[in-house]
Amino acid sequence: MRLPELTASPAMLGALSAADWWTLLTGVVCAVACGVAGCYLVLRRMSLLGDAISHAVLPGLGVAFILTGTRDPLAMLAGAAGAGVATAGLSAGLSRVGRIAEDAALGVVFTVLFALGVILLSFLPSDLHLDASCVLYGNLEFVALDTVRVLGVDAPRVLVPLGAVLVVVAGAVAVGFKELGIVAFDPALARSMGIPAGVIHAAMLALVAAATVVSFEAVGSVLVVAMLIAPCATARLITDRLGWTYGLSGLLAASAAGVGYAVAAAMDAPVAGMISVVAGVQFALAAVMAPSHGMAARAVTRLGLALRITREDILGMLFRWDERRSDAGGMAGRAVPPLRAADVTAAIGSPWTARLALWGLHRRGMIERAPDGTIRPTEAGRASGASVVRTHRLWEAYLARHLGLPLDHLHAASHRAEHFIPADLEAQVRAEVGDPVADPHGRPIPPARSGPAGLA
Amino acid sequence: MAPRGSVAVMGPTTAGGRVGEFLRTVLLLEPTTRVVVLGAGLLGVCCGVVGSLAVLRRRALLGDCVAHAALPGVCLAFMLTGGRFLPVLLVGAAATGLLAVAFIAAVRAWTRVREDAAIGIALASFFGLGLVLLSLASRYGGGNRAGLDRFLFGQAAAMIRQDAWVIGVSAVVGCGLVALLLKEFRGLCFDREYASVQGWPVSVLDGLLMSLVCVSTVAGLPAAGVVLVSALLVIPAVTARLWASGLGWMLVVAGAVGGMSGVVGVGLSAHLPVPERAGAWPTGPMIVLSAGVALGMSLLLAPERGVLAALARRRAVRRMVAADRLHGPLDATVPGAWAGLRHEGEPASPGSGAAAGRGGGGEGTP
Numbered sequence: 001m002r003l004p005e006l007t008a009s010p011a012m013l014g015a016l017s018a019a020d021w022w023t024l025l026t027g028v029v030c031a032v033a034c035g036v037a038g039c040y041l042v043l044r045r046m047s048l049l050g051d052a053i054s055h056a057v058l059p060g061l062g063v064a065f066i067l068t069g070t071r072d073p074l075a076m077l078a079g080a081a082g083a084g085v086a087t088a089g090l091s092a093g094l095s096r097v098g099r100i101a102e103d104a105a106l107g108v109v110f111t112v113l114f115a116l117g118v119i120l121l122s123f124l125p126s127d128l129h130l131d132a133s134c135v136l137y138g139n140l141e142f143v144a145l146d147t148v149r150v151l152g153v154d155a156p157r158v159l160v161p162l163g164a165v166l167v168v169v170a171g172a173v174a175v176g177f178k179e180l181g182i183v184a185f186d187p188a189l190a191r192s193m194g195i196p197a198g199v200i201h202a203a204m205l206a207l208v209a210a211a212t213v214v215s216f217e218a219v220g221s222v223l224v225v226a227m228l229i230a231p232c233a234t235a236r237l238i239t240d241r242l243g244w245t246y247g248l249s250g251l252l253a254a255s256a257a258g259v260g261y262a263v264a265a266a267m268d269a270p271v272a273g274m275i276s277v278v279a280g281v282q283f284a285l286a287a288v289m290a291p292s293h294g295m296a297a298r299a300v301t302r303l304g305l306a307l308r309i310t311r312e313d314i315l316g317m318l319f320r321w322d323e324r325r326s327d328a329g330g331m332a333g334r335a336v337p338p339l340r341a342a343d344v345t346a347a348i349g350s351p352w353t354a355r356l357a358l359w360g361l362h363r364r365g366m367i368e369r370a371p372d373g374t375i376r377p378t379e380a381g382r383a384s385g386a387s388v389v390r391t392h393r394l395w396e397a398y399l400a401r402h403l404g405l406p407l408d409h410l411h412a413a414s415h416r417a418e419h420f421i422p423a424d425l426e427a428q429v430r431a432e433v434g435d436p437v438a439d440p441h442g443r444p445i446p447p448a449r450s451g452p453a454g455l456a
Numbered sequence: 457m458a459p460r461g462s463v464a465v466m467g468p469t470t471a472g473g474r475v476g477e478f479l480r481t482v483l484l485l486e487p488t489t490r491v492v493v494l495g496a497g498l499l500g501v502c503c504g505v506v507g508s509l510a511v512l513r514r515r516a517l518l519g520d521c522v523a524h525a526a527l528p529g530v531c532l533a534f535m536l537t538g539g540r541f542l543p544v545l546l547v548g549a550a551a552t553g554l555l556a557v558a559f560i561a562a563v564r565a566w567t568r569v570r571e572d573a574a575i576g577i578a579l580a581s582f583f584g585l586g587l588v589l590l591s592l593a594s595r596y597g598g599g600n601r602a603g604l605d606r607f608l609f610g611q612a613a614a615m616i617r618q619d620a621w622v623i624g625v626s627a628v629v630g631c632g633l634v635a636l637l638l639k640e641f642r643g644l645c646f647d648r649e650y651a652s653v654q655g656w657p658v659s660v661l662d663g664l665l666m667s668l669v670c671v672s673t674v675a676g677l678p679a680a681g682v683v684l685v686s687a688l689l690v691i692p693a694v695t696a697r698l699w700a701s702g703l704g705w706m707l708v709v710a711g712a713v714g715g716m717s718g719v720v721g722v723g724l725s726a727h728l729p730v731p732e733r734a735g736a737w738p739t740g741p742m743i744v745l746s747a748g749v750a751l752g753m754s755l756l757l758a759p760e761r762g763v764l765a766a767l768a769r770r771r772a773v774r775r776m777v778a779a780d781r782l783h784g785p786l787d788a789t790v791p792g793a794w795a796g797l798r799h800e801g802e803p804a805s806p807g808s809g810a811a812a813g814r815g816g817g818g819e820g821t822p
Contacts, residue, residue: 047572048517051579055683097763098755103572104516104694111687112748115741118609122738222524222587226580233573264588268595273587280581287567295566 019144020265022156026143027257027275029159030215031227033166035253036173037211038228039246040204042236043184048103049088049205050228052110053212054221056087058117065124077161077213084209087113138220140271161214169207173246176200181242219272226276227253234283237290252282309419310357312388314344315366316418318377319385319446338374386446392418393439393446394429400440401433407440478727482719489726495620496612496718496743499676500688502627504714505634505707506672507689508696509665512645512703516693517572518557518666520686521579522673525556527586527682530607531593542618542678549607549674556582557666583682610681612722612739619678626675630668634707641665642703680740688714691747698751698758717747 034050041047057080064079065071087109095105147154173180182190183200190197208228215224235248260275267274288295318339325336341358348354358375361367366381377385395414399405405413421429430448438444480486484493503519510518526549533548556578563574590604606614634641643651644661652658669689676685696710721743728737756763 042570042573045570045572047570047576048520051517051520051576094755097766098694098698099761100694100697101511101514101516103514104511104690107516107520107686107690108694108748108751111684111690111744114683115687115744115748118738118741119745122736222580222583225576226584229573229576230580233569233577236569237567267588267592269588270591273584273591276580276584277588280577280584283577283581287563287569293568298566 022144022159023140023271024258024261026156026159026162026218027140027261027271028254029162029166030219030223031231031253031257031275032250033162033169033211034215034224034227035231035249036246037165037169037204037208039173039232039235039249040180040184041208042229042232043181043245044201046102047229047233048106049091050208050212051221051225052091052106053084053087053209054216054224054228056083056110056113056117057213057216057221059083059113059120060086060117062117062120062124066120073157073161073217076217080213080216081206081209083113084213085206088205088209138216138218138223138272140219140223143218158214158218162218165207165211165214169211172203172207177243180204219275223272223276226279227256230276230279230283231256234279234286237283237286237293253279256282306353307357307360310348310350310353311361311366312384312419313348314354314357314361315377315381315385316388316392317344317347317385318367318375319382319389322377322382323443338370338376340373341369341375342373344375388418390446390448391421391426393443394426394433394436395421396439396441397433397436397445398429410440474727474729478723481726482723489722491617491620492613492615492739493719493722495615495623495679496722496739497715498620498627498718499623499672499679500692500714500716500718500743500747501711502623502630502672502714503676503685503688504692504696504710504712506630506665506668507714508693508703508707508710509634509641509645510669510689511693511697513662513665515666515669516690517575517686518560518669519673519689520683521556521560521575521582522553522670523677523682523685524579524586525582526550526553526674526677527583527607528552528589529555530604530677531586531589534604535589535593542622545607546622546674546677549677550670552582553670553674554667557670561663561666606678606681608682610677610679610684610740612679612743613725615679623675623679626671630672631711633664633668637661637664638704638707645703680743684740684744687744687747688717691744691751692717695747695751695754698754698761701760713747713750717750718743721746 038047038050041050060079060081060083061076062079063082064075067079068075087106091102091105091109094100094109095102098105100108143156143158146157148157148160149155150160179190179195179200182193182195183197183204187197187201190200212221212224212228215227231249231252232245234252235245239245239248256279257275260278261271263269263278264271264274286294289297291297321336321339325338344358345351345354348357358367358369361381362369364380365378366384367375367377369375392414395417396410399410399413400407436445477486481489481493484490486493507516507519510516529548529550529552530545531548532552533545536548537544559578560571560574563569563577564571593604640651640656640661643654643656644658644665648658651661673685673689676688679685680688692710692714693706695713696706696708700706700709722739724746725737725739725742728742730736754762759765
């Protein structure tokens with residue numbers, strides 16, 4: 001098997017012919033129109049309606065041809081749009097009448113419509129070039145061959161309706177920004193505020209259907225699905241703001257179209273398919289690396305929290321160990337040896353976390369490590385340890401007094417809570433339990449010192 | 457469109473002769489179509505049973521996603537082995553299908569993106585990759601991609617013994633596993649939290665169910681094609697849900713509806729009279745359409761959830777309310793209170809004071 005040669009280079013862009021530029025522009029306009037319109041679907045959690053509509057246009061095309069007898073683009077557009085609206089309406093009706101889950105109703109409607117479409121088209125003359133494969137693939141590579149003269153330039157014919165839809169979609173989002181957001185996130189709230197949620201919903205579905213229908217002829221249903229869903233989902237991973245979601249969605253869609261076109265041109269592969277792949281890759285990258293919602297960022301946050309808790313646990317452990325040593329010293333009995341790092345690691349249970357935490361404590365000047373492996377808290381470390389233990393014992397006192405927990409149930413609960421009680425809450429707890437000197441087990445509660453003692 | 461995917465048989469032209477031929481085909485008496493009828497029927501049973509669980513688990517469109525995601529696997533298997541040996545292609549299909557399922561599960565578990573969006577992204581990206589690979593395969597993989605187009609649009613009519621075997625084995629495995637683990641799957645579908653509290657390995661069961669969806673989808677791919685195979689997973693299940701209220705019965709009905717649609721669809725596509733100038737009735741879509749008709753009829757006729765039953769219930773309630781109002785003591789004094797009732801076709805016999813105690817809803821009561 002011979003692999004295709006990669007010939008992509010920055011210089012290549014200079015060698016693009018006018019037709020290539022038109023193809024690229026069509027892809028970008030189509031991607032942005034779908035990407036922005038699809039935000040409503042994704043936010044409303046109806047993503048797969050786009051999939052359904054883009055497949056269900058097939059019978060619409062057949063019916064339009066049978067009624068008008070021509071392959072006139074306007075007739076095709078009307079037929080496809082009718083089929084798109086019918087998909088949304090029929091599936092909503094089916095789910096209400098038959099009490100069927102929405103996704104199942106959607107699956108029923110669009111597959112039956114698609115089957116009807118295949119049957120219809122199989123009875124049409126075969127030289128019509130209208131079949132299931134044209135719906136799946138589209139023909140982005142050939143849009144530049146069928147041109148129309150607009151404003152003095154020969155633009156691809158499909159670019160005209162695509163541009164119109166893009167303008168309408170962008171206008172709708174800009175004009176109805178606030179209302180759209182409320183309807184998408186909380187339709188019930190929208191209705192109670194007097195916003196016509198039903199009308200807006202229907203209008204947005206019509207816009208999505210329009211974007212789908214004008215796009216699929218150029219790029220095929222697969223790319224339409226990818227562009228309706230992926231850019232918005234990616235944008236949602238990157239930002240929390242609705243305005244940015246729309247903007248980023250458009251940007252991501254445009255960049256997916258550009259990159260996908262370049263790669264496809266280099267490999268001589270289908271452009272629409274490659275753009276979908278790039279959109280999927282964008283999403284996967286964002287899922288891993290997005291600043292606050294990505295898996296990597298969340299793993300780092302979790303690791304940081306785990307380390308902070310382990311550091312506090314170690315300091316608490318050192319403080320308690322010193323308590324035991326001074327008790328034993330007071331009784332003049334057998335001496336308690338100082339803690340070694342290995343003991344701490346064994347007690348924490350997770351060696352790497354423990355080692356990282358010990359290193360962090362050392363770096364912060366909280367502990368001193370002797371060459372023989374023993375560790376001692378510094379003055380600052382002792383104060384922090386005292387703070388952790390104080391919170392712990394205060395919380396035990398609180399639980400025993402106000403919740404009536406038995407003595408042997410106090411430790412585990414307090415062991416979790418001690419890391420999440422800030423100073424002001426601690427003062428409140430202290431007041432609630434009457435500023436005790438000892439916890440329910442009878443151990444002394446270390447006195448609060450002036451100044452900050454936490455580890456943060 | 458080329459007349460692909462049809463079992464059109466030259467036969468008698470009279471209506472009676474056609475019905476006879478249709479029955480012979482459906483009852484497996486026709487040797488030429490026996491394999492196709494059997495394969496389509498078994499596929500319907502398998503997809504009906506497995507699809508019921510998927511629909512109850514709110515994963516109706518997962519089959520659609522797997523069917524699309526299978527394409528890159530088919531192409532890769534084709535390019536690597538250079539052959540059209542069906543089982544190898546199916547293994548490739550199942551591999552990328554499962555990969556897509558894993559992708560969806562990962563996105564659901566680790567990001568805040570909703571499952572529907574994850575399904576859509578997996579579907580479109582994997583299928584896009586499939587299209588890219590398909591073009592590479594047809595250019596560099598020996599030129600003949602006829603065997604691959606089958607996976608896109610399906611050719612039930614071209615089913616051979618080997619394909620029927622693949623479908624048969626997956627049907628036996630699928631239905632057998634569902635029957636064996638019926639109790640566990642019931643817990644998974646209806647009360648996941650309870651099942652996991654009971655100590656059942658819920659995520660393993662979930663994975664098993666998704667794998668079953670994968671296997672049935674992939675097995676049906678060559679016969680039904682990318683879009684229509686997901687119909688076989690959803691439509692029989694939804695139909696069965698209208699008739700049955702218990703899971704066991706639902707599975708049986710779904711299997712029966714799926715099997716019948718497969719058999720009837722093949723029979724119809726073979727023996728329906730073909731209009732002039734047309735090629736033939738495509739088999740896959742006819743199977744889906746048969747299932748769709750079954751669903752439509754069920755929607756009308758089903759005993760509890762059907763439209764007619766609902767209308768009858770509403771009528772009965774309206775009668776009851778009307779009767780209540782008739783007997784109410786105050787309603788008679790409200791002018792025009794009778795007009796609406798007579799409009800409903802209610803025999804206007806004011807039972808004076810027969811049930812004076814019943815105040816009724818009191819819409820007309822001041």
